[in-house]
Amino acid sequence: MGKEGRSRVRTVCPYCAVGCHVDLLVEEGRAVGLDYATDSPVNGGNLCAKGNAVLDLLDHPDRLRTPLRRTASGWEAVGWDEALDWAAERIGTIRDRHGPDALGFLSSAKCTNEENYLLQKLARLLGSNNVDHCARLCHASTLTGLAPVLGMGAATNPLHDLAQARCLFLVGSNPAENHPVAFQWVREAKDKGAVVIVADPRKTPTAWIADLHLPVRPGTDIALLHAMLHVILREGLEDKAFIRSRTTGFERTVRAVRDTAPEWAQSVTGVPAGDILRAARLFARTRPGALIYCMGITQHHNGTQAVRACANLALATGNVGRPGSGLIPVRGQDNVQGACDMGALSALLPGYRPVADPQARAAMEALWGCPPGTIPDRPGLTVTEMEAEAGRTLRALVAMGENPAVTSPAGGRVAEGLERLDFFLAIDLFLTESARSAHLVLPAAAWAEKSGSKTSADRRVQWSPRAVLPPGDARPDAWIITRLARRLGLGAHFPCESPEDVLREINRAVPAYGGITPERIREAPGGIHWPCPRQDHPGTPVLFEKTFATADGRARFFPVSFDPPPESPDADYPLCLTTGRVTAHYNSGSMTRRTPALLELSPELFVEVHPEDAARLGFSEGSRVRVVTRRGAVEASAYLSSAVARGVVFAPFHFPGTNRLTLDVVDPEARIPAFKAAACRLEPL
Amino acid sequence: MLLKREDVQARTITEDGRIFMEKAARDGLETVWDRYRAQQPQCGFCELGLSCRNCSMGPCRIDPFGEGPQRGVCGADADIIVARNLGRMIAAGSASHSDHGRDLVEVLRKVGEGKAPGYGIRSEEKLRKLASELGVSEDGQSVEALAVAVAEALEEEFGTRKKALAFVGRVPEKRRRIWEKLGITPRGIDRETSEMMHRTHMGVDNDWKSLLLHGLRNALSDGWGGSLIATEVSDILFGIPQPVASEVNLRVLKEDQVNIVLHGHNPIVSEMIFQAAQDPELMGLAEEKGARGINLAGLCCTGNELLMRRGIPMAGNHLMTELALSTGLIDMMLVDYQCIMPALGETARCYHTRMVSTSDKAKYPFMEHREFHPENARDLARDLVREAVENFVRRIPAKVLSPPGAPVKMMAGFSVEAIVSALGGSAGPLIDAIKSGAIQGAVGVVGCNNPKIRHDYGHVTLTTRLIENDVLVVDTGCAAVAHAKAGLKVPEAAEKAGPGLRQVCRALGIPPVLHMGSCVDNVRIFDLAAALAHALGTDISDLPLAAAAPEWYSEKAVSIACYAVASGVYTVLGTPPPIFGSQNIVKLLTEDLEGLLGASFAVEPDPARAADLILERIRAKRAALGL
Amino acid sequence: MEPFLFVDFSRCIACQACWAACRREHGGVSRLHLLCFQEAAVPLACRQCRKAPCAGFCPEGALVQEEGRGVKFLEERCTHCGLCAAACPFGVLEIVPGPVPDLSRCDLCRRRWEEGLMPVCVLTCPTRALSLDAGGAVGRRRRAQPAAFPVS
Amino acid sequence: MERILVRWERCVGCRSCELACRVAHSASGDLFSAVLERPAPSRRIYVEQADKTPSPFLCRQCEDAPCVRSCPTRALAHDETTGLVAYEPARCIGCHGCVMACPFGMIQPDVREGFIAKCDRCKGRDRPACVEACPTHTLVLEKDFLDLRRKEAVRNLVQSGNPV
Structure with a gap:
């Protein structure tokens, strides 16, 4: 690879869940450049803007280089032994004093499978199910929505399979901006003549190539999906053979959509009835068709229901279980799928076995070698519940790579809660908005500074090897958790020294990962798609080709009811605020807002407003405006664009503030916050 | 389908050809020229030899301009x-x-x-x-x-x-x-x-x-x-051909005789027909039917075969086959194989002419098939001649046009043996004439007709130019018939030759253009060349010889040209062969072969320039021999 | 044919990957500009004009048209007069201020080119909106046309 | 000038039009010499396999042409008298904007006269080379096109068994 002493190491990009390969050029343990992994079966060398700027995360001046303890006079650098001893002492004390339920653990979709596995194991060995992570904020409703429908809540087809689809229906999903590399397969399908239908309140770059754009009002997707199903059934376009042979519960769903005609949906969604009719016919007649949905579906008060409405549409048209079809939730973070698989969820053990299931608990306790009854039998607190309980019943919180002060709804209250904790331990790359409230901050290694496996949105498990050294005294999260566990007297249960050792334990703990051994995965150029139960199993790119993962092997239709968003525009708050991503930034922005190139592209919070709304309110492009909801207000600059419908305001959620505006409501099943629709008003400054 | 006069002029240099091209048009016939025009434009890939249909992964084409595919599906360039x-x-x-x-x-x-x-x-x-x-x-x-x-x-x-x-x-x-x-x-x-x-x-x-x-x-x-x-x-x-006098062009078809035309290449059938036509009984029958006899005439190489040995007259060459039918005078046309246009059968339906195919391996639309075998040949030939005679009375007067004027005289029959005997028993005098420069060299002008080239123009122009420069021309096939029609095959044509050749011809009483037979008889030319080389103790390629096929069309001509070059004879082609898509192959065939074989190809559609190329070649070879 | 950056506007999704790649490759200044419009975006960079106005206007001969290799910049001749930037019809040539003023202009990653590598923007673009293969891209456009309108 | 229209359904993909176009735009004007010319003469008509059928594509001489609009030097301009999009090599700076702008892919970079190759409807020829070369009469001039279409329509009507 070119120059003397320079090596080329293929790593998996730390940003979104497409799982792109990035080749780092390494000299003496330092990254000196990146190159495009043109031979990668995953991304073929393509990278998005964030991927291109990924090197800036290594050696970033803001990186934490040593453990920091908060003192009255400010941050004090401490050694690892001192820091870990202190952390163990505080956690132990709080547990002894308040019981294990006073402990909370925020795991991270930004960390490897091994790290997530270790953190949930630590929590559970300490006797707490209070372990959760930010999947709760993005795709929890996919898990709760799809698990009873298909038997598991994951993308049914690999992302590159989109290229084989003849029809792509994207609902509340904007891969052109959020997953640009994955968009290539949408583009490829379109090149081959596929029909593209996009339902989104905004005319996003994804919608630029759409044959049909359905500008649905935020929060009314279920009405749209119902109306489409109504048309399909009315016109007999459903896949009768598939429904008969592979599903149950269809009749109840038929009844549920009896009255949801396009004309009714038009009044609810704002999408012309004719377009709904066309979309339904196109999707039903053009097979195979893939239904791609994202946080536009999941982040609602009825996210679970909306996910099931998507599933009903895909099942009714037979678009599950064959190449080019599928139900594809595109995950946001690089390892959100893996973190869920590892049981970093308050109600689920590794491999999605409910904590309430005694057999599941017993199996895990046996594997871990701990006394029966160690794992509590009740689900623990979710992310939002932990935040709400912070400083109340929850006395100590360990946050690994999470920044809830920015990412969680009603962010202002979360920050206050963090301040009230007896002990808040943050493990992160940077001193994030949340970490500023911590008592102890431990410097973590970034993606290329540690080895581990990650699972991308399409269940592709890939190994990302360590390429460079962490800056200063930063350490991989796995190292930190293991050392902390040993100081907490759990050393016997944490024998693993390397990520490979941990993965071997995962092979035994998570059946779907049974055959994904370190030896195999390091050699697999495109990773392995779980389920891969045995060493000789090739992996499963397309799920449910023969049978579903439900008890009877059939998919189940769930009748879904539509109820309008809890908050609609009114005289005081006449506009509808929806949130989303921009191409330059990522999640809370703790990484991207520290990257000069990306900050240059998108330096500050803005709100996208239709020009006519702006004209009526008397402001112009670039004006400063205040966005006000019942929960708070933030300032932003105005960006005028007819990409949003009249009456809709869009704000990216990567900047502190946006989530102070959003609704304080969660989906009753998934406990996912309703980020996507809130009533607001704009006040020119 | 009326023709403009300039079209007719552009299509042929022959007078009978023009007359009957117009007649054919009046009769509503479609001729080879019409079909050629309808085929325009012809496929450039195929013209360049760049299309391949050898397998069903194809068909494939190579873009000669380098932008499109440079390889076929299989990878062939x-x-x-x-x-x-x-x-x-x-x-x-x-x-x-x-x-x-x-x-x-x-x-x-x-x-x-x-x-x-x-x-x-x-x-x-x-x-x-x-x-x-x-x-x-x-x-x-x-x-x-x-x-x-x-x-x-x-x-x-x-x-x-x-x-x-x-x-x-x-x-x-x-x-x-x-x-x-x-x-x-x-x-x-x-x-x-x-x-x-x-x-x-x-x-x-x-x-x-x-x-x-x-x-x-x-x-x-x-x-x-x-x-x-x-x-x-x-x-x-x-029999070995011996010099014989005969006549040529459509005027050899006689209004008052039963005309049987023999077309194709193999003399097996036509020799029997010739015998049958001599049968007094059948001649009597002809008279009974009001004909003054049975007239056998030849077309293409079957005609040449019988001309060489029996002296029958020639109605024409390849491009004349349809026009011959348009005289309305042919009572029967017998065909064997090769160069018989599939259109002939249908063309003949316009007249009373009976078309009979005779070979087990060659059948044609709208022709009666009467298969000849050595066993039945004599009897079948008699039957057919009888039927031809009987057909005489079915002529359609309105469609008959007797060619005006008289046929052109010609001499044929110059087998190697006949030439040697004309020279007095050995090749010596010829060698001497070449050495003295009276004859500068010898060229075989052979090959077909091709509607891409004005009919007979290539042959006649080239040959005239050669004999003017004291180059003896030997010929075969359709080229020979073209020369005969142009009057180059009578001893008097010596007047058109240069002084040296004229003198030799006069002395021997031979024409300056010697008819050596049908197109398979090209081997006679190489036999003669080999004999000369033997006599001089040298190789064929050292002799002042050349070959030319100014109007070739057939695959047989490609084979002939290749064995000519491989035998050491410089060969000039008038019609471009489909090789120009590969510059490597063009270079090999036109340049590099010279070093390997002492001979190569040249392609020159203009016969006058082709003559210059040949003369230059002959001069060079003479110089090399020190002549 | 001399290569140039072929931009298929219809494929661009405004993802900014090319911009970010260019900026990284060229020390923090992107030589490629992504112009975003309401429903389209256009990456704009030096067009590698065959008879380049920038070279034509340069009074010092610092920009010269090299046969087969496009416009070449001879730094030692440059007086930073800015005429080239003014001459460029596309505004993609920039004098970068600094102690040693530099000319910022897309050179198709000439350094990579010499190592046999593609320009970074082409490699990174997920939708193949950018390519060096104009012939191929134009051909794909032709083939994308609906061939036969139905004639029964 | 009469436009060249395409009877798509007749194209057999023989590419004769492409060859004829190149020969017409070669220095020699003759196939056998044209193949030797360097640089090779360019084509301005393209036979492509589009949607499973071969079809010839050529410049549509748009009235409000994207290539004209993209041209910074007016080297491409709509000629009111001929109705063609005319190319003036002397004004061209070779920026390739038109190549990118043409939504149909009908302009290619070139190195012979000027910097692009674009259909000029065979300057100085009564019938364009491609029209002359087309063996199946897929490519026809506008008047012929309409004439042939009418005849086809009438023939179909008559053959339908319901003559007028």
Whole structure:
């Protein structure tokens, strides 16, 4: 690879869940450049803007280089032994004093499978199910929505399979901006003549190539999906053979959509009835068709229901279980799928076995070698519940790579809660908005500074090897958790020294990962798609080709009811605020807002407003405006664009503030916050 | 379908051709020229040899301008595709001549076995000569037994068991060594053709150079194999041609006689027809029907075969075949095979003419098929002549146009033996004339007609230019008929020759353009060339000789041209062969072969410029010989 | 044919990957500009004009048209007069201020080119909106046309 | 000038039009010499396999042409008299904007006269080379096109068994 002493190491990009390969050029343990992994079966060398700027995360001046303890006079650098001893002492004390339920653990979709596995194991060995992570904020409703429908809540087809689809229906999903590399397969399908239908309140770059754009009002997707199903059934376009042979519960769903005609949906969604009719016919007649949905579906008060409405549409048209079809939730973070698989969820053990299931608990306790009854039998607190309980019943919180002060709804209250904790331990790359409230901050290694496996949105498990050294005294999260566990007297249960050792334990703990051994995965150029139960199993790119993962092997239709968003525009708050991503930034922005190139592209919070709304309110492009909801207000600059419908305001959620505006409501099943629709008003400054 | 006068002028230089082209148009006939025009534009890829249909992964084409695909589906590039196509053309041409030869060998065997009534051994001398060449012992054998033995030996030439064809022995030593060095000594006639078809199958020989070398070998298996056997056995069966006077052009068709026209290439059938037409009973029948006799006339090479040996008149060459029908005077046209346009049958339906196909391997739309075999030939020939006579009365007066004027006189019959005898028994005087410069050199002007070239213009222009420069022209096939129509084949034509050649012609009483036969008879030219080279103790390529095919069209012509060059004779083609898609192959054929074989190809559509190329060549060869 | 950056506007999704790649490759200044419009975006960079106005206007001969290699910049001749930037019809040539003023202009990643590598923007673009293969891209456009309108 | 229209359904993909176009735009004007010319003469008509059928595509001489609009030097301009999008090599700076702008892919970079190759409807020829070369009469001039379409329509009507 070119120059003397320079090596080329293929790593998996730390940003979104497409799982792109990035080749780092390494000299003496330092990254000196990146190159495009043109031979990668995953991304073929393509990278998005964030991927291109990924090197800036290594050696970033803001990186934490040593453990920091908060003192009255400010941050004090401490050694690892001192820091870990202190952390163990505080956690132990709080547990002894308040019981294990006073402990909370925020795991991270930004960390490897091994790290997530270790953190949930630590929590559970300490006797707490209070372990959760930010999947709760993005795709929890996919898990709760799809698990009873298909038997598991994951993308049914690999992302590159989109290229084989003849029809792509994207609902509340904007891969052109959020997953640009994955968009290539949408583009490829379109090149081959596929029909593209996009339902989104905004005319996003994804919608630029759409044959049909359905500008649905935020929060009314279920009405749209119902109306489409109504048309399909009315016109007999459903896949009768598939429904008969592979599903149950269809009749109840038929009844549920009896009255949801396009004309009714038009009044609810704002999408012309004719377009709904066309979309339904196109999707039903053009097979195979893939239904791609994202946080536009999941982040609602009825996210679970909306996910099931998507599933009903895909099942009714037979678009599950064959190449080019599928139900594809595109995950946001690089390892959100893996973190869920590892049981970093308050109600689920590794491999999605409910904590309430005694057999599941017993199996895990046996594997871990701990006394029966160690794992509590009740689900623990979710992310939002932990935040709400912070400083109340929850006395100590360990946050690994999470920044809830920015990412969680009603962010202002979360920050206050963090301040009230007896002990808040943050493990992160940077001193994030949340970490500023911590008592102890431990410097973590970034993606290329540690080895581990990650699972991308399409269940592709890939190994990302360590390429460079962490800056200063930063350490991989796995190292930190293991050392902390040993100081907490759990050393016997944490024998693993390397990520490979941990993965071997995962092979035994998570059946779907049974055959994904370190030896195999390091050699697999495109990773392995779980389920891969045995060493000789090739992996499963397309799920449910023969049978579903439900008890009877059939998919189940769930009748879904539509109820309008809890908050609609009114005289005081006449506009509808929806949130989303921009191409330059990522999640809370703790990484991207520290990257000069990306900050240059998108330096500050803005709100996208239709020009006519702006004209009526008397402001112009670039004006400063205040966005006000019942929960708070933030300032932003105005960006005028007819990409949003009249009456809709869009704000990216990567900047502190946006989530102070959003609704304080969660989906009753998934406990996912309703980020996507809130009533607001704009006040020119 | 009315023709403009300038169209007619542009299509042919012959007067009868013009008259009957207009007649044909009036009668609503579609001629070869009309069809050629309807085919315009013709496919440029195919013209360049860049299209390949050898397999069903294709068809494939190579973009000659470099932007589009440069390889076929199999990966063959322009060089390979052009070489394969050319190879298959050679194979087809070689197969045609050789199959023609084999048919004659079969008759020879049947004659020996006494199963071919009417046929006989006309030239025992040649039979014995061939027997000795083939190593067949003559001791105590009857002529019939010898015929069988020679036929058997000739059959072997077609097979696969030889290291070299027997007649390679006629080739000068130096040339044979060149062939051996290049590995192109022909081994078996069918073997080389079969091997060519094999090599050009997808995934066999993909070295364009070795493909082309095998092409030369395949062509040599024709020139010193198939064609040569055809000529020699024809001579054995039907006699060695001797100088004979005859006439040519459509005016040889007589309004008051039963006109039977013989068209094709193989004389087996037409020789029997000739015999039957001499039958007094049938001649009587003709008179009964009001005809003044039975007039046999020839077209193409079957015509040439009978002209050479029996002196029958020639109605015309390849492009005249349809126009001959348009006279309305032909009572029967008998065809065997090769160069018979599939359109003829339908054309004839416009008239009373009966069209009869005779070969088991060649059938045509709208023709009666009356199959000839050595066993039934004599009787069938009589039947057919009778039927032709009976058809005389069915002429459609309104459609008859008697060609005005008189036919052109001509001399033919110049076999090698006849030339040597005209020279007084040896090639010496010819060699002397060449040495003295009276004759600068000799050129074989051969080949077909092609509607891409103004009919006969290429032949006549080139040949006129050559004889003006004291170059003796020998010819065969359709070229020979073109020259005859232009009046170049009478001793008086010596006046058109340069002073040296004129003097030689006058002294010997021969025309400056010598008719050596049909297109298989091109081998006579090479026989003569080889004899001259022997006499001078040198190689053919050192002699001041050349060959030209100004109006060629057929695959047989490709084979002929290739064996000409491989035998050491510089060959100028008028119509571009489909090779120009590969500059490598063009360079090899037009330049590099010179170093390997002492001869190469040139392509020159303008006959006057072609003549200049040839004259330059002859001067160079003469200079090299110190003449 | 001399290569140039072929931009298929219809494929661009405004993802900014090319911009970010260019900026990284060229020390923090992107030589490629992504112009976003309401429903389209256009990456704009030096067009590698065959008769380049920038070279034509340069009074010092610092920009010269090299046959087969496009416009070449001879730094030692440059007086930073800015005429080239003014001459460029596309505004993609920039004098970068600094102690040693530099000319910022897309050179198709000439350094990578010499190592046999593609320009970074082409490699990174997920939708193949950018390519060096104009012929191929134009051909794909032709083939994307609906061939036969139905004639029964 | 009469436009060249395409009877798509007749194209057999022989590419004769492409060859004829190149020959018409070569220095020699003759196939056998044109193949030797360097640089090779360019084509301005393209036979492509589009949607499973071969079809010839050529410049549509748009009235409000994207290539004209993209041209910074007016080297491409709509000629009111001929109705063609005319190319003036002397004004061209070779920026390739038109190549990118043409939504149909009908302009290619070139190196012979000027910097692009674009259909000029065979300057100085009565019938364009491609029209002359087309063996199936897929490419026809506008008047012929309409004439032939009418005849086809009538023939279909008559053959339908319901003559007027």
